[in-house]
Each structure stands twice: as C-alpha cells, then as structure tokens.
Amino acid sequence: DQQVKQNSPSLSVQEGRISILNCDYTNSMFDYFLWYKKYPAEGPTFLISISSIKDKNEDGRFTVFLNKSAKHLSLHIVPSQPGDSAVYFCAALRKTGANNLFFGTGTRLTVIP
Amino acid sequence: DTEVTQTPKHLVMGMTNKKSLKCEQHMGHRAMYWYKQKAKKPPELMFVYSYEKLSINESVPSRFSPECPNSSLLNLHLHALQPEDSALYLCASSQGPPPSLYEQYFGPGTRLTVT
Numbered sequence: 706d707q708q709v710k711q712n713s714p715s716l717s718v719q720e721g722r723i724s725i726l727n728c729d730y731t732n733s734m735f736d737y738f739l740w741y742k743k744y745p746a747e748g749p750t751f752l753i754s755i756s757s758i759k760d761k762n763e764d765g766r767f768t769v770f771l772n773k774s775a776k777h778l779s780l781h782i783v784p785s786q787p788g789d790s791a792v793y794f795c796a797a798l799r800k801t802g803a804n805n806l807f808f809g810t811g812t813r814l815t816v817i818p
Numbered sequence: 819d820t821e822v823t824q825t826p827k828h829l830v831m832g833m834t835n836k837k838s839l840k841c842e843q844h845m846g847h848r849a850m851y852w853y854k855q856k857a858k859k860p861p862e863l864m865f866v867y868s869y870e871k872l873s874i875n876e877s878v879p880s881r882f883s884p885e886c887p888n889s890s891l892l893n894l895h896l897h898a899l900q901p902e903d904s905a906l907y908l909c910a911s912s913q914g915p916p917p918s919l920y921e922q923y924f925g926p927g928t929r930l931t932v933t
Contacts, residue, residue, distance in 0.1 A: 714858075737919045748822070748924030750910050751862065794860055798919050805917040808860035 711809035728795030735796040800805040823927035841892040841909030849915035850892040853908040870913030899932045
C-alpha cells in the first residue's frame with residue numbers, strides 16, 4: 706500500500722524556469738514531510754522539510770508547500786538549473802510506528818540548458 | 819560533518835561468497851539504517867539499529883546479517899546471495915531512532931552485483 710505517491714515519473718523544464726514537483730499522501734497522521742534529491746549511483750541527499758503544522762518552508766531556491774486538506778505537497782525550484790537534474794523523492798514521517806519513514810516513487814527532473 | 823560513508827562503492831560477488839558492506843558516521847547519530855534500492859524504485863527499509871541495538875528487521879532473509887560494532891559503525895554481512903539481491907545498498911543515520919521526526923542522512927551506497 707503506497708501511502709506516499711508521486712504521480713509524475715518525469716518532468717522536463719527549461720533552465721531558469723520554475724520546476725514544480727508534486728506529491729500526494731493518503732495518511733493524515735503524517736507529522737513531517739521531506740524532499741530528497743538523488744543523483745545516479747549516489748545515495749539520496751536531504752533537501753528540505755516541512756512540519757505538518759506549517760504550510761510553507763523556503764530555503765534559497767527551494768520552497769515546499771503543504772496543503773493538508775488536499776493531502777498534497779509540492780516542491781518549487783526557482784530558477785531551475787541544469788545541476789538540479791536528478792530524481793526527487795518525497796517522503797513522510799510519522800510519530801508512531803516502528804518503521805515511520807515512507808518514500809514516494811520519485812520524479813526524474815531534467816533541466817534543459 | 820554531515821557525511822555518511824560507505825565502502826566499497828561497488829561489489830561483485832558470486833552466490834557462494836561471503837562479503838561485508840561497511841558504513842560509518844561521525845555525527846553522533848543514535849540510529850542507523852540499511853536500505854535496499856532497485857532501479858526506478860524508492861529505497862526499501864531492511865534494518866534499523868537504535869542505540870546500537872537491532873530494533874527493526876523488515877522480514878529480511880537470513881543471508882543478510884547486520885552488525886553494529888559501535889555507535890559510529892554499521893556492517894551488513896552477505897552470504898549465499900541470489901542474483902535478485904543485486905541492488906544499491908544504502909546506509910543512513912538519524913539523530914534519533916524511529917518514531918522520532920529526525921531526517922535521515924544517506925550514504926552514497928554500495929552497488930552490489932551478484933553473479
């Protein structure tokens with residue numbers, strides 16, 4: 706049962722434009738959401754997170770938006786750069802349960818120079 | 819220092835071999851994890867060590883045997899693997915163990931090929 710979903714397996718964006726990566730979840734008990742970035746043959750790198758009590762968190766070019774009523778979050782990258790090309794995983798954490806980190810299936814972002 | 823290191827980077831082994839994967843972190847994190855990742859899939863949790871004790875084993879076959887010699891080191895001993903075990907093996911650590919809300923930091927992974 707996939708509790709965190711990324712419905713777009715891939716996204717292509719022109720350099721300098723905005724990249725918007727989307728993520729949906731089914732469990733309203735998640736407390737914390739994270740985005741990881743992964744280059745080929747490397748481990749995921751933690752990028753940005755947001756608590757479930759907030760609706761926006763910004764860090765430089767990266768902003769995460771959370772819409773709890775829609776159980777939806779998105780990652781905005783502005784402006785997009787070729788070095789941002791990677792697979793982005795959305796993940797969700799909850800305060801209960803032994804295995805409490807749930808990953809989405811990933812979206813491959815390609816930024817075209 | 820927010821680095822998790824893993825060795826080796828690549829490993830090719832036969833089905834009768836015994837090998838070990840190593841992971842190290844010096845962030846003072848008290849939880850360490852092993853994940854397996856297949857191509858185009860998210861990481862799948864295998865084991866969690868909390869304060870150097872095994873706290874989660876996600877029904878992993880006994881041919882995978884984890885070990886946590888101290889709070890900075892995590893090993894994964896491999897024996898009699900199958901070709902379908904070929905994958906990227908990721909180590910991660912976090913400040914506190916599940917179900918805490920600390921983000922996990924991942925190592926670069928070991929690309930394992932079983933022939």
